[in-house]
Amino acid sequence: MEFAELIKTPRVDNVVLHRPFYPAVEGTLCLTGHHLILSSRQDNTEELWLLHSNIDAIDKTSEWRLSYVNKEFAVCPSYPPIVIVPKSIDDEALRKVAMFRHGGRFPVLSYYHKKNGMVIMRSGQPLTGTNGRRCKEDEKLINATLRAGKRGYIIDTRSLNVAQQARAKGGGFEQEAHYPQWRRIHKSIERYHILQESLIKLVEACNEQAHNMDRWLSKLEASNWLTHIKEILTTACLAAQCIDREGASILIHGTEGIDSTLQVTSLAQIILEPRSRTIRGFEALIEREWLQAGHPFQQRCAQSAYCNSKQKWEAPVFLLFLDCVWQILRQFPCSFEFNERFLTMLFEHAYASQFGTFLGNNESERCKLKLQQKTMSLWSWVNRPSELSKLTNPLFEANNLVIWPSVAPQSLQLWEGIFLRWNRTSKYLDEAYEEMVNIIEYNKELQAKVNILRRQLAELETEDGMQESP
């Protein structure tokens, strides 16, 4: 099969591209075997590669398709306009499935594992209710992701108890009778105000001039923050293990599918896919699995740990995710292209930012607010070379591995860079970092010089050689 056979029109001019957070771009669109390339006529925008990083996966397999059923945000208000679903399910079926899932969040593709073709899907809880409602389209949809004769796993981020109690309010879980090929695992992850309280207690403990080691450790334990980290990382490892080691596809959901679900899907990708550990790959991950996936940033990050007014929907879900990424980064210091500062920067901007990236609760709101016309994108600032150089990890060595973090409590540490940032000057650590960066820069300069001198030497030698021959 030649790629050329699949590409009907390799090039189209005068295409206008609309994307969230960026102004509309006009240019020439080219289709290659693996990418969509938009080359802009305007001077100040660069070439854009790979509009949707999962298109790569779809191109290769043809088991999946892009669906525009949600393009008016009518089917699911918190999903983006384009989602990836199994090819065999049509848009009508999707509408029916959306009515069976909390918030209309029908199962969509989150990640495709190239090594063995297994996938991570995510959704909201099924609205089985006390009557044990079922939806054949829903069953068909997720069964479509299974290979013949293979089983899948459903990871429910609520305890069995909580999941059962959800039925009284119209929610529930996938019953074995209706989903015989799927095995359900419950891995409880805390959410909502419990997380916010945990953050508040932790920050209090960090700020206390305790002068007493026992009191400090006591308060650290009582905040339970590290317990939450361990819970989330353990579930993410479980998800990754199902995909990579068991060779099974998984579906992840909690209640609404906008908090712990996203923590698990995004962390699992960090574990499984080396590309998410590069800067661009990580940015794409955040765009895809948090921003476009509809994590309600506006509500969750309205207030942080110091606020005195009554808390409603706030919860440090994204911060916990960043903390988990930091834990993995610490255990694998050479496997990430970005450094801790990158994560700290994302934490700051999620709560308060001059950029529009983290505004709104989902794509629908961002479109209504016309953010792409009215605000600047965080990524456009971060990706400038002068900024990027401060956020790059000098020890990065690209590898193709799946990295398995240790979740033993001894391996997890308090993220000093966030929680103890203002307690004492990090001047010395910064200096050490500066020193390292300077060394690398100087190294590059010297190498360049050496190359020039070598070339000159070679030229001189050939000149001599030419002069010598008669």
Add this chain to the structure above:
Amino acid sequence: MEFSELIRTGRAQAQLLRGPEAPPLRGTLCVTGHHLLLSPGPQSTPDLWLLLLRSVDSIEKRVAGDSGTITLRCKDLRVLQLEIEGVEATLDIARSIEALSSLESVITSFPFFYRPKGLRLGDSWHFLPPERYYKRVARETDAWRLSEVNEDFGLCPSYPRAVIVPRAVDDDVLARSARFRQGGRFPVLSYSHAPSGTVLLRSSQPLTGPQKRRCAEDEELLRAVLAGARPGARGFILDTRSAQAAKQARMTGGGTEAKAAYPGWKRLHRPLERGRPLQESFVRLVEACGDPEQSMDRWLSRLEGCRWLAHVKEALSTACLAAQAMEREGACILVHGAEGTDSTLLVTSLAQLILDPMSRTIAGFQELIEREWIQAGHPFQLRCAHSAFSQARPKHEAPTFLLFLDCVWQLGRQFPLSLEFGEGLLLALFEHAYASPFGTFLCNSEKERCLCEVRTRTHSLWSGLNQPKEQRKLRNPLYVLNPLAIWPSVEPQSLRLWQGLFLRWTHPPEPAEVAWEKVWQIVTGREETEGSQPTASA
């Protein structure tokens, strides 16, 4: 006693499991007088695997069917498992290891037999720290002199031959003062801080007893110290026992310096843990670290309960206090506990790391350890007889030196550019203090080392570590000379569990080592590129 009497079975077939660190090794196991050897089978690597028997802390054996398993828990916290073919072989080997790993005699220990290629006997023993340090002091001030009153170790069996004392005080005064101090440890100079003209001294407790005895010579000695320091200098006596413990010590013949007898000197109490409670703290910490299945709550609970980090905080705080008094308040300090051989040395050596940039270089740090721990008479043989896994009845063991290394590590973490050495050196010192082919940490005092002829018949650890091929693991590639004092934060939030030591064997070290290697490559790459720039040719 012949070693061969203790070895019941010479050899057996075995497989060695080394945990996450490396793949298992299969081969022939042999027990020799000092080592356990595994000679790998034809399909494995050609290297011989060796374990110094002295590094075994505890041994557990289990037999099932026709083979057995021996679990060796080492003093450096590594756990190894041997699967041996043959029940009788297993039991015999276990018994041999047990007997050989706990031999108490110094002169038949391995350092007396260790003769590696490339090292000459007598190397690196030549630098005598008190003498060398005295030369440095004499350059800055002439208020001090080197006294050899303890030449034959008659006055104080735990001090070295030469000590630094005030010039104005003669040897008779020292002799009397020695009789007034526990173990003969009269006040001697530990460190002279030139920028402020003040000094740090150490000693043991005065033997005031219930009758509140005094000693005019001891008082004269301390008066001379203040007189020789910066004019108007005050003195602080830093007692590493609580006020209550110090008072109780009088009942058994010890005590504290009476206020009236030592005008100009004010006493402060900063209790530091020592002895049995410190060893227990170490044991409980290692236990907690060894359990990866526990919940986060339990882990944090156990971490708090063992109080190890609390001890680290106390040690660093006290050292900071001493350093601050010297540098900022222009005061002289005398540090002592009861015996003056444990927490005293912890405080004086840490205070020097804080104040003196020289002690942060590799050479300076080695000298600091020689001077303030080894020659100052810290009883290594007793303190490091057993580590955290030992099941033997505890006698005099205590991880005071390890606590010192932990505090140094905390300093290095807070000031990553200011120490010329890295974690590798601290880990090496921890290992060798408990079990070593080198003679540096043998015995309890200089006197014992002279009797056993340690310096002429064993190799010094420093000559081993200072070989070029070891340097890469021990040096800090980011080091820049920092002429200032470095003041660590002792807030509990700033102190961390030393993962590299306590969790060294439970988590694969690979990523951290790869990162260290990468940093080295970057740094030496720069140096090589600088060096390889071709000079312009004519």
